Amino acid sequence: MGGTQAIRSGKDGRGGLGNVLSGLAVAIGFALFLGGFVWGAVLYQPYTVPTDSMMPTVRPGDRVLAQRIDGGEVRRGDVVIFTDSLWSDSPMVKRVVGIGGDTVKCCGAGGGLTVNGTPLDEPYADTTRPDTGLAMPPGQAPPPGTPFEVTVPEGNLFLLGDRRAASLDSRAHLQEAGQGTVPRSAVSARVDALAWPSVKMLERPDTYAALPGGISRPGPLRLQLVAVVAGAALVLLGAAYGPVARVLGRGRRQERAGVS
DSSP states (O other), X not given: OHHHHHHHHTTTSSOHHHHHHHHHHHXXXXXXXXXXXXXXXXXXXXXXXXXXXXXXXXXXXXXXXXXXXXXXXXXXXXXEEEOOTTTOSSOEEEEEEEETTOEEEEOOTTSSOEETTEEOOXXXXXXXXXXXXXXXXXXXXXXXXXXXXXEOOTTEEEEEOSBGGGOOSGGGGTTSTTTTOEEGGGEEEEEEEEEESSOEEOOOOGGGTTSXXXXXXXXXXXXXXXXXXXXXXXXXXXXXXXXXXXXXXXXXXXXXXXXX
16 A cells, blocks of 8 residues: 555655656657657758849848648749749749739839739839849849730749849740740749748738739648647656656655654
C-alpha cells in the first residue's frame, strides 16, 4: 500500500500523475513540432528574391516562403514564382494582374491600370516615373504610365512587378506571341510570407476581390507555425516538470525537517 501511494504522489521522483502528463505533453509536443516542419517542407519552398522589381513589397535578397501550387489555382493579385524561357532561364517573381479573358489597360481616367474597365487601387505599387524623362533603351522596363491594352488569352496570365519603373514584366514583351502573357503552367509557387530579414504574411490586395473569381485564400502557413510553436512549448513544459518537481519536493522535505 505504501509503495502504491508513493508512486501516485510521485515522492520517489518517478511515476505519478504529474510525470505521466509531462511525458504525454512531450510526446504530443514533439509530434506537433515535427509534423509542422514536415508539413511546411512539403507545401512550401524558400526563395530568395534576386531583383528590386517587386519593391516595396519584397526587396532584393529577401527570403520568402512560397506555397507550391498548380497554375490553375492562381488568382489576380497573387505574387507568384514562375519560369518562362522567353523571359529568363531562372525563376522570376511578379504579381498577377490579369487572367485569361481579362482586358488589362493602361491608363484609365485616373491614370492607373484597369482590368475589364475597373480601376485598380494599387497601394502596393511604386509607380514613380524615372527622373530623366527619356525613353527607356531596349531591354529595360517601360516608364510607368506607358499606354497599352492587352486581352489575356485563356490559360495565360498578365504579370507586372510592383516597382513599375524597374520591372521587366509583361509590358516588356508586348510584341511577342501572347502579348507578354505567360501560361499558367509556368507558375510553380505563390508567395505567402516574408521570412527574412523581416517576418510577415503577404496580404492579398482587396482591389481584386470584387472581380469575378475573387482573390486566393492564404495557405496553411499560419496553422503550421502555430503547430510548431505550440509543439515547442509543450516539449519545454513537459521536460521541465521533472526537475521542477524534484526541486519543489526537496524544498518541502527540508521545511518538514526544519519543523521537526
